[in-house]
Amino acid sequence: MRRRTIVLLWVLGLTLGCAAIARAPFSTDMSAFLPRSPEPAQQILVDQLREGVVSRLILLAIEGAPPDRLAALSKAVASGLRADPAFGIVNNGDDAAFGRDRDLLLRYRYLLSPGVTPERFTAVGLAKALEADVKLLSSDLGMLVKGSIPADPTGEMLRLIGAFSTQNHPVVRDGVWFTGDGRRVLLMVQTMAAGFDIDAQEQALHRIDAIFAAARAPEATGARLIETGPPVFAVTIRAQMKADVQRLSTMATLLVAAVLLFAYRSVRMLALAFLPVLSGVIAGIASVGLAFGFVHGITLGFGVTLIGEAVDYAIYLFTQTAPGAAPGATLPRIWPILRLGMLTSVCGFSAMLLSSFTGFAQLGLFTIVGLIVALAVTRWVLPVLLPQTVATAGSTMFAAPVLALIRPGAALRFVVLGLAVAAAFSLVFHRGPYWDDALSSMSPLPPAEQALDNQLRREIGAPDVRYLLVVRATDREQALAASERAAAHLDPLVASGLIAGFEAPGTWLPSMATQRARQAALPDAATLTSRMAEAVENTPFRPDIFSPFLAEVETARKQPLLQREDLNGTSLALRLDSLLLRGGGHWLAMLPLHGVSDGPALAKAVASFNDEKLVFLDLKAESDRLLGSYLHEALTLSIAGSLAIVVLLTLSLRSPRRTFAVLLPLAAAVLCTAALLLAATGRLSIFNLFGLLLVAAVGSNYCLFFERHAHDASDPAGRRMVASLVLADLCTVIGFGILSFSIVPVLHGIGLTVAVGACLSLVFGAILSGRRAQRPADRLDFASEGL
Amino acid sequence: MMKRQSLRTLRGLILTTALLAAPHAYADPPGLMTWGLPQLMAGMREVRTATARFSERKFDRLLKQPLLSSGTLIYVAPDQLQKETLAPVPSRMTVKGDRLTVVQPDGKTRDLSLSDYPALGALIESARATLAGDGATLTRYYSPTLTGDARAWSLLLEPRDDRLRAILTSIRIQGAGNAIRGIETQEHDGDRTEMTILPEPR
Known part of the structure; x- marks a missing residue:
């Protein structure tokens, strides 16, 4: 009756787990593995990267055809994209895009230009402006400006265009953007869908491909389309991660199954061994889905390790059962050590669970729940389903190589200790930095794609912004007003050369107050006519040419103020949206500073503004600091996790000597693994660090068994025990080792570290903790120790 | 064949x-x-650097009287051209490759790319490509008509591109041997610039 209840409960649990998994959305958003920033201003920046304008920008390049063909293709693709509702702004450098911008600037020039002041429109101010016009006209740029003088003698449009083109932009040939070498045309496309909507982004990319194919079709040239930008990366990463997870878990399952089939020569035993794993994986994913609301692709990938680890419990049970004996009898004997082993692993993974990075926390929760459930299934469900006797004859042969290591005794111990000391020395005297501090190393994007993106970004003139002023406000008006105050502070810095220039949202959408003030600065028609007549008198200009100016100022005095909606359909909207952000109930105005020669001096200058609403951000320093805190947290958590393991072992083993015997091989394995990784790759990543902690957590299982038992080739029980360790270790190494083939840096880093470390733990455990049977008192019995 | x-x-x-x-x-x-355009171009190519003084008269429909200015011109083969205006107000324009830098009378520097301003680019290329003896570039922008002989020639340049023709009607470059003596620019709106160039012994 009780057995049936257990099985029923188990099946019910699995069903509920599957239901929870079916409801949990799947995510591949890499920012889950980026730090959650404690400061709201920075957090909004991070969110913007995820959802904002930047996340919706696709850069396109077309190459592989003669320049005139490329230009024609660029125009055809751009018109195709403009006709498609999936895309907002499409820019390929042609006049069609700039024409709309220019029209808007022209129409609103008296509300947009900071040059509009009452003084500017007095007779003296106008005379000064005309004087400048004469100079300009006589200069070599005269040809460019003379057409606009009758309507805009005060040069407001020129001023706006100047601000508009402060950013570098690509070379224009045949009316479209080209790269400097003339081999590619460039286009910039903004999708309507948000950056995190990867399905929509994938659709958008398909549309782009189709539009390009159609544009190319008339002449089957060898022209190629290159796509880059956040949406492309998101789609690529998701596809790669899906393929990666499928490939790796299939490989791990097949390999582990092959090993078990070889060991047990029984499909039934194989199926039984996988039951705890399967239950653990389902419970793990379900709990992550319930706790976080989504399951990260990387978490699924990490599930591969659980295949290798959770199968251990069944292996210990099966292998340590003597041929012909009932496995039910083995359980009470090994249960305390299984439980302690599981608890040490949980200690290790708890460090990840406590991480402030969602991604790591998911991995931690997934593994902890998975291990607990796998062990529980091994303990309570498996005995119900197991046959009365098990035959695991083939498995004991796995013991031979490790028993061979135990036999030489002291000699090998000195070798291992020597290795550990050497590893410690190589770590201490390592030259250069220990930690890989490039954030890019955490991205699963291949370096080639990152480089391509950087290159296109440079060509298209998107400047790398390092220094930013950020202003926070409760609504758009206040944010714009604050940005205008900040701009007023910055103007002297431009004049003094501390910065070459800056952008501000108020440039493209002045606050209503500023617009009203500018409107008020414009004199009425009669006043302006008489002042203009006075101003023209002493200039070489004909007096009758300025009627367009008089008419347009009069229009501007009465025109409705420029609103955000008026910018729609122009690239000004894009500029504004990247500078004026809304998030978490407030607004942020950002002022990127260009051409900063002296960062510290700038920081000092900004501090002297004495405006507590202004936040000065040095993005490079900020990301360094974030990565620093990231590393610091990982180190703290790793140390705490290691200490927890030590405390747990000390309390459970109730003997410093025995604790030492378990910890010594672990420490040696961790040291040697760290030294090997550092020597092989030159730097350690944060993932290696977590991996090292897991080496201690996982490896302790083997050392516990070794420390507990005497081993002798002549003792069948000892042989079986060693064989079970080798099998379990092999499966763990397979699980983590396969992960090291992943394209995802997190999985690769942790996988490689644990695979190497688990291998070393077993070998070192055998050599350092393993004892030959000397005292008959060494019993394979823990029950009496009250564990 | x-x-x-x-x-x-x-x-x-x-x-x-x-x-x-x-x-x-x-x-x-x-x-x-x-002697013909190829020979003229070949002759111009021999000149590596040239310095000259210029005086310019600009007839503009916005103005009551023509604007007068004068200064120096420096050419360095193959693509560098500098026009320094000394009177009435000093200013300087330098072209190198695709970059145009203008130091305005108020001291402000403007830096732009010729490819962004096709009309300006074409205008500058008329003088620069002629000086460089770059017939290919010249004929890409203009249909040239050469009259006169090596001692006194006149090169009439008419824009090929419709958009450019809407701004610029023609440019007439006059020269003697491998030196330019004058450039007359006729704009579509009737405005006109006459530049007289006097070679300066170096």
Whole structure:
């Protein structure tokens, strides 16, 4: 009756787990593995990267055809994209895009230009402006400006265009953007869908491909389309991660199954061994889905390790059962050590669970729940389903190589200790930095794609912004007003050369107050006519040419103020949206500073503004600091996790000597693994660090068994025990080792570290903790120790 | 082979047309055989650097009277050109490759890319490509008509591109040997610039 209840409960649990998994959305958003920033201003920046304008920008390049063909293709693709509702702004450098911008600037020039002041429109101010016009006209740029003088003698449009083109932009040939070498045309496309909507982004990319194919079709040239930008990366990463997870878990399952089939020569035993794993994986994913609301692709990938680890419990049970004996009898004997082993692993993974990075926390929760459930299934469900006797004859042969290591005794111990000391020395005297501090190393994007993106970004003139002023406000008006105050502070810095220039949202959408003030600065028609007549008198200009100016100022005095909606359909909207952000109930105005020669001096200058609403951000320093805190947290958590393991072992083993015997091989394995990784790759990543902690957590299982038992080739029980360790270790190494083939840096880093470390733990455990049977008192019995 | 033949025929045709349009050249048949646009271009290519003084008169419909200015011109082969205005207000324009830098009378510097301003680019190329003896660039922007002879020639440049023609009607460059003596720019709206160039011994 009780057995049936257990099985029923188990099946019910699995069903509920599957239901929870079916409801949990799947995510591949890499920012889950980026730090959650404690400061709201920075957090909004991070969110913007995820959802904002930047996340919706696709850069396109077309190459592989003669320049005139490329230009024609660029125009055809751009018109195709403009006709498609999936895309907002499409820019390929042609006049069609700039024409709309220019029209808007022209129409609103008296509300947009900071040059509009009452003084500017007095007779003296106008005379000064005309004087400048004469100079300009006589200069070599005269040809460019003379057409606009009758309507805009005060040069407001020129001023706006100047601000508009402060950013570098690509070379224009045949009316479209080209790269400097003339081999590619460039286009910039903004999708309507948000950056995190990867399905929509994938659709958008398909549309782009189709539009390009159609544009190319008339002449089957060898022209190629290159796509880059956040949406492309998101789609690529998701596809790669899906393929990666499928490939790796299939490989791990097949390999582990092959090993078990070889060991047990029984499909039934194989199926039984996988039951705890399967239950653990389902419970793990379900709990992550319930706790976080989504399951990260990387978490699924990490599930591969659980295949290798959770199968251990069944292996210990099966292998340590003597041929012909009932496995039910083995359980009470090994249960305390299984439980302690599981608890040490949980200690290790708890460090990840406590991480402030969602991604790591998911991995931690997934593994902890998975291990607990796998062990529980091994303990309570498996005995119900197991046959009365098990035959695991083939498995004991796995013991031979490790028993061979135990036999030489002291000699090998000195070798291992020597290795550990050497590893410690190589770590201490390592030259250069220990930690890989490039954030890019955490991205699963291949370096080639990152480089391509950087290159296109440079060509298209998107400047790398390092220094930013950020202003926070409760609504758009206040944010714009604050940005205008900040701009007023910055103007002297431009004049003094501390910065070459800056952008501000108020440039493209002045606050209503500023617009009203500018409107008020414009004199009425009669006043302006008489002042203009006075101003023209002493200039070489004909007096009758300025009627367009008089008419347009009069229009501007009465025109409705420029609103955000008026910018729609122009690239000004894009500029504004990247500078004026809304998030978490407030607004942020950002002022990127260009051409900063002296960062510290700038920081000092900004501090002297004495405006507590202004936040000065040095993005490079900020990301360094974030990565620093990231590393610091990982180190703290790793140390705490290691200490927890030590405390747990000390309390459970109730003997410093025995604790030492378990910890010594672990420490040696961790040291040697760290030294090997550092020597092989030159730097350690944060993932290696977590991996090292897991080496201690996982490896302790083997050392516990070794420390507990005497081993002798002549003792069948000892042989079986060693064989079970080798099998379990092999499966763990397979699980983590396969992960090291992943394209995802997190999985690769942790996988490689644990695979190497688990291998070393077993070998070192055998050599350092393993004892030959000397005292008959060494019993394979823990029950009496009250564990 | 055929292609080459027809090209040669075409060139002959162009020369004949130029000949018909240039009675002076017609009067001097040996000159025709030895001197033409390719020869002019080849002669210009020999000049590596040149310095000259200029005076300019700008007739603008916005202005009551023409604007006068003067200064120096410096050319360094193959693509560097500097125009320094000394009077009435000093300013400087430098072109190198695709970059145009203007130091305005108020001291402000403007830096722009010629490819962004096709009209300005074409205008500058008329002088620069002529100085560089770069016939290919010249004919990409303009249809050239050469009259006169090596001692006193006149090169009429008419824009090929419709958009450019809407701004610029023609440019007439006058020269002697491998030196430019004057540039007259006629704009579509009737405005006109006359530049007289006096070579300066270096």
